Amino acid sequence: MPSVDVVIPNYNYGRYLEACVKSVLSQDMHDVRVLIVDNASTDDSVAVAERLAFGDPRVELLLRPENIGPHASFNAGIDWARGDYFLLLFADDFLVPGALRRATSVMERDRAIAFSYGRDVAIRGDAPIPEIEAQPAAPPVTLMTGRAFIERFCRLGVFQIPGPSIVVRTSVQKRAGHYRPALPHSDDYELWLRLALHGTVAELDCIQAGIRSHNANRSTDLWAHQILHIRHTADAAESFFYHEGRWLDGAETLRRRARRGIAERAYWSAVSHALRGNRQAWKLLMLAFRMAPATAVLPPLGYLLHRPDTVPRMRSLLSKVLR
Incomplete structure (x- = not known):
C-alpha cells in the first residue's frame, strides 16, 4: 500500500x-x-x-x-x-x-x-x-x-x-x-x-x-481585487517560461499564447464586472489592452468557447443583471 x-x-x-x-x-x-x-x-x-x-x-x-x-x-x-x-x-x-x-x-x-x-x-x-x-x-x-x-x-x-x-x-x-x-x-x-x-x-x-x-486567508484580497490576481498569474507564466518552461518545444509561442490568454481573461472579467456595476472594471480592460492590444479592436469571442464554465457563468451573470 x-x-x-x-x-x-x-x-x-x-x-x-x-x-x-x-x-x-x-x-x-x-x-x-x-x-x-x-x-x-x-x-x-x-x-x-x-x-x-x-x-x-x-x-x-x-x-x-x-x-x-x-x-x-x-x-x-x-x-x-x-x-x-x-x-x-x-x-x-x-x-x-x-x-x-x-x-x-x-x-x-x-x-x-x-x-x-x-x-x-x-x-x-x-x-x-x-x-x-x-x-x-x-x-x-x-x-x-x-x-x-x-x-x-x-x-x-x-x-x-x-x-x-x-x-x-x-x-x-x-x-x-x-x-x-x-x-x-x-x-x-x-x-x-x-x-x-x-x-x-x-x-x-x-x-x-x-x-x-475568510478574511484571514491568502487568497481573499486577490480575488476581491481581480486585477491583482491576473497580474500575478502573468508573473507566474513569465517565471515559468523564463526558467524550466523555456526548454519546451515552441516555448516562445506558448509564452505569447499565455500572455494573450491572460489578457482575454482580463477582458471578459472586465465585462462581467461592468455588468455588475463595478466602476473599476475599466482598469481590467486597460490591462487587457496593454497585454494584448488586439482586444481593443476585436472582442476575443474565441476565449469564451474554450472555457467549460462559460454557459453557467453567463446564466448566473444575466440573472443578476436582470433582477
Missing part, C-alpha cells in the same frame, strides 16, 4: 487546525504522516499542534520561533517528504473521506501520472465542516498529457483547480523543486506548470477537499 506525506503549514489557524489534521488522520490509508509547520503563531496553534502530536505518533511538528514566511514552510515540507505521495494542505482546509485512497489508486495504476486533483466544496467563515455525500471509490478520471495541461493554462490564463486536492508523486515533487519566494501570490500556479513537465495529469470527477474562505 502506498505511503502519503501531508504537510500542513499554519499561522494563527489554531481554531481550524484540529479539524484539518483529523481529516488526514481519518483517511482510510495505513501509511500516512503529517507534518505541522507552525510559523510562530500568536494564537493557541502551538498548543493544539502539540496535543495532536502527543495523541498520534503519525503527527510531527516543526515549530518556528519566528515567522520567516510561508514559502519556508512549503519548502521545508518538500524536503521532509519521503513517502510515495505528497500533499500540501493549508490548516484552514480539509480532506474529504477517502480522498487519498482515490487519488493514490489512480496514480498507482498509471505510473506516468505526475499529479492528480479533484473537485472541492466551499466553506465560508467559521462554518463547521458540512456533511458531504460519500464519493465514489472509483470516480471517472480524465487524463491529459503535461503538455496539454500547460497549453490549457496558456489558452485560458487561469487554473480552475482546488489546491488542497492536489496529490503529487513525491519523486516528481523532488525533481520539480521548491516554491519560488519571488512569486508570493502565484507560486502555486508556477509550480503546477513545472510539475506538468514531468508526466501526465489526472482529473478525478469527485469531491476531494474542502476550501474555507
Whole structure:
C-alpha cells in the first residue's frame, strides 16, 4: 500500500487546525504522516499542534520561533517528504473521506501520472465542516498529457483547480523543486506548470477537499481585487517560461499564447464586472489592452468557447443583471 506525506503549514489557524489534521488522520490509508509547520503563531496553534502530536505518533511538528514566511514552510515540507505521495494542505482546509485512497489508486495504476486533483466544496467563515455525500471509490478520471495541461493554462490564463486536492508523486515533487519566494501570490500556479513537465495529469470527477474562505486567508484580497490576481498569474507564466518552461518545444509561442490568454481573461472579467456595476472594471480592460492590444479592436469571442464554465457563468451573470 502506498505511503502519503501531508504537510500542513499554519499561522494563527489554531481554531481550524484540529479539524484539518483529523481529516488526514481519518483517511482510510495505513501509511500516512503529517507534518505541522507552525510559523510562530500568536494564537493557541502551538498548543493544539502539540496535543495532536502527543495523541498520534503519525503527527510531527516543526515549530518556528519566528515567522520567516510561508514559502519556508512549503519548502521545508518538500524536503521532509519521503513517502510515495505528497500533499500540501493549508490548516484552514480539509480532506474529504477517502480522498487519498482515490487519488493514490489512480496514480498507482498509471505510473506516468505526475499529479492528480479533484473537485472541492466551499466553506465560508467559521462554518463547521458540512456533511458531504460519500464519493465514489472509483470516480471517472480524465487524463491529459503535461503538455496539454500547460497549453490549457496558456489558452485560458487561469487554473480552475482546488489546491488542497492536489496529490503529487513525491519523486516528481523532488525533481520539480521548491516554491519560488519571488512569486508570493502565484507560486502555486508556477509550480503546477513545472510539475506538468514531468508526466501526465489526472482529473478525478469527485469531491476531494474542502476550501474555507475568510478574511484571514491568502487568497481573499486577490480575488476581491481581480486585477491583482491576473497580474500575478502573468508573473507566474513569465517565471515559468523564463526558467524550466523555456526548454519546451515552441516555448516562445506558448509564452505569447499565455500572455494573450491572460489578457482575454482580463477582458471578459472586465465585462462581467461592468455588468455588475463595478466602476473599476475599466482598469481590467486597460490591462487587457496593454497585454494584448488586439482586444481593443476585436472582442476575443474565441476565449469564451474554450472555457467549460462559460454557459453557467453567463446564466448566473444575466440573472443578476436582470433582477
